[in-house]
Amino acid sequence: MSASIRKVTRGSHLASPVSKGDLAPKATGCSRDYIDHLAGDISKKLGYKPGDDLEILVKALGGEIKVHPWQEPCHDGSIEVRGFGDFTICLSPFTSELRDRFTIAHELGHYFLHSLVGSKKINIAREGSNPVEWEANWFATGFLVPSSSFKKAFDECGGDIWQLAARFKVSSQTIQLRIKELNLGLQTSHH
Amino acid sequence: MAFKQVITESELGDLLRPKLRLFLSVDVVGSTAFKHQSQYTDSQGWLDFFVSFYTSFPDILAELTADYVKEKNLNSFEVPTFWKALGDELVFAVVLKRRVDAGHYLCVFRQALRRVVRHYTMGSQPLPINFKGAAWLAGFPVGNAAIPILDGEQKSDYDYVGPLIDVGFRLGKYASPRKLVVSVDLAALLLKEGSNLSLCFTEKQSLKGVLKDREYPIIWVDCIDDDDQNNEPAARRCRAEDDLLHSKQYQPNQLLKYCLAYIEEIGKPLRVPFIENDEQAPLVRSTAFEDEVAEVEQRLRKIFQVGPDVVTSSGTNSETLPSLEKWKPPTSKKKRLKVKVKKQ
Numbered sequence: 001m002s003a004s005i006r007k008v009t010r011g012s013h014l015a016s017p018v019s020k021g022d023l024a025p026k027a028t029g030c031s032r033d034y035i036d037h038l039a040g041d042i043s044k045k046l047g048y049k050p051g052d053d054l055e056i057l058v059k060a061l062g063g064e065i066k067v068h069p070w071q072e073p074c075h076d077g078s079i080e081v082r083g084f085g086d087f088t089i090c091l092s093p094f095t096s097e098l099r100d101r102f103t104i105a106h107e108l109g110h111y112f113l114h115s116l117v118g119s120k121k122i123n124i125a126r127e128g129s130n131p132v133e134w135e136a137n138w139f140a141t142g143f144l145v146p147s148s149s150f151k152k153a154f155d156e157c158g159g160d161i162w163q164l165a166a167r168f169k170v171s172s173q174t175i176q177l178r179i180k181e182l183n184l185g186l187q188t189s190h191h
Numbered sequence: 192m193a194f195k196q197v198i199t200e201s202e203l204g205d206l207l208r209p210k211l212r213l214f215l216s217v218d219v220v221g222s223t224a225f226k227h228q229s230q231y232t233d234s235q236g237w238l239d240f241f242v243s244f245y246t247s248f249p250d251i252l253a254e255l256t257a258d259y260v261k262e263k264n265l266n267s268f269e270v271p272t273f274w275k276a277l278g279d280e281l282v283f284a285v286v287l288k289r290r291v292d293a294g295h296y297l298c299v300f301r302q303a304l305r306r307v308v309r310h311y312t313m314g315s316q317p318l319p320i321n322f323k324g325a326a327w328l329a330g331f332p333v334g335n336a337a338i339p340i341l342d343g344e345q346k347s348d349y350d351y352v353g354p355l356i357d358v359g360f361r362l363g364k365y366a367s368p369r370k371l372v373v374s375v376d377l378a379a380l381l382l383k384e385g386s387n388l389s390l391c392f393t394e395k396q397s398l399k400g401v402l403k404d405r406e407y408p409i410i411w412v413d414c415i416d417d418d419d420q421n422n423e424p425a426a427r428r429c430r431a432e433d434d435l436l437h438s439k440q441y442q443p444n445q446l447l448k449y450c451l452a453y454i455e456e457i458g459k460p461l462r463v464p465f466i467e468n469d470e471q472a473p474l475v476r477s478t479a480f481e482d483e484v485a486e487v488e489q490r491l492r493k494i495f496q497v498g499p500d501v502v503t504s505s506g507t508n509s510e511t512l513p514s515l516e517k518w519k520p521p522t523s524k525k526k527r528l529k530v531k532v533k534k535q
Contacts, residue, residue, distance in 0.1 A: 099243060
């Protein structure tokens with residue numbers, strides 16, 4: 001999502017927000033660490049740099065982003081994968097720009113991990129707490145805030161949460177969690 | 192929210208140290224209609240929006256501040272702290288260290304307003320709401336008061352009360368998505384500093400219950416972004432309206448002269464803003480200020496139980512005062528805390 005406006009088009013065929021039968025994905029069972037590194041590698045291979053526009057990236061992958069009409073009930077986000085390079089991410093009209101960025105990265109997690117880049121059709125909404133959602137969250141964090149570049153940025157910014165949030169275009173909460181996950185706060189206090 | 196009843200000498204000293212605070216308010220326009228328009232009230236979409244807005248706007252403001260500080264290479268520039276939410280309104284506060292910072296904060300705040308306006312109201316599924324902002328100054332401890340809050344109650348360490356806080360909240364009524372309304376003393380500060388923000392003055396309004404209902408100048412910063420391609424028609428319409436309605440142009444120094452004359456005529460609680468220990472230069476302030484601070488000190492000593500700073504085993508001041516029950520505040524004027532105030 002760019003720093004300006006949700007430029008996505010109004011869609012008549014929005015992804016169904018409910019996971020059904022065969023379209024409900026299964027968890028990979030991979031470890032958090034593995035998914036974290038995988039997401040970092042994928043973002044690198046796609047040429048994604050911290051803070052880049054995710055809409056452009058999704059388009060480059062063949063996908064599209066739509067915003068759900070505000071008059072109807074909806075989830076924070078959902079993805080329908082129909083095939084390789086053929087998927088739709090649907091965002092809530094109520095959520096903030098930073099939340100949307102995390103949601104897009106989360107849905108890309110489903111695309112890479114659970115649909116295996118379109119080889120398996122899936123349709124899933126961002127809701128509840130289960131292994132499939134955990135994996136997508138781990139992917140989102142690893143994608144938006146790759147551990148290697150984050151460690152470097154952490155030193156450059158002197159651990160300043162706001163500078164880091166501005167650089168990676170994620171919420172301060174995500175930054176704080178990342179610092180904790182990577183034990184960076186602990187390292188700083190030792191210096 | 193619970194106020195502290197017991198404070199330390201250090202805390203009292205901090206309360207008495209003259210501070211000029213800038214308050215920044217963002218309010219949601221049309222929120223009532225939005226809550227009632229939803230055909231699917233069970234989904235509580237409006238609740239999703241408000242939670243999202245409440246949690247994200249402080250982040251947006253802080254991140255834009257971080258970007259701005261980096262871009263302008265500013266030193267010791269703090270992020271405005273979230274003070275309180277009042278219905279659909281969020282208010283932030285920050286202590287100004289330099290006069291020029293007022294303009295910097297206003298620039299960042301306008302960017303933050305523009306960003307939420309773009310995100311929520313200009314996309315493919317725009318929400319039937321909008322945003323408006325207001326900004327005002329209040330000096331402490333004379334005229335307005337900061338009241339310490341018990342630890343852990345809120346993000347802010349203080350609650351703020353006073354006539355200029357009331358003026359600020361009244362100004363919000365005259366703000367709109369286009370007009371970021373600023374108080375007259377803030378306008379004077381911005382104009383004196385030659386801020387890049389151009390100020391508009393189009394009307395005077397009586398602010399209910401404050402300043403004895405005297406008319407107050409509605410001065411505002413334009414939030415229309417002429418460079419925003421997504422909002423070109425609205426920008427064109429606004430400029431055309433300006434040509435029609437307010438064709439008479441004025442120079443910034445004319446508006447500054449008016450603001451200063453207004454402040455002088457009204458008198459207390461308005462005053463020409465000053466910042467103690469301003470890195471640029473101290474601003475002019477009343478010669479009676481030191482006496483006013485002394486009066487405030489006496490009043491605060493009556494209101495609060497003021498105890499000595501307790502030194503813990505680690506050598507740091509502790510805010511827990513276990514022995515305060517038996518302790519009595521000094522009454523002698525000689526023991527009053529000295530606050531250095533330069534007379535001019």
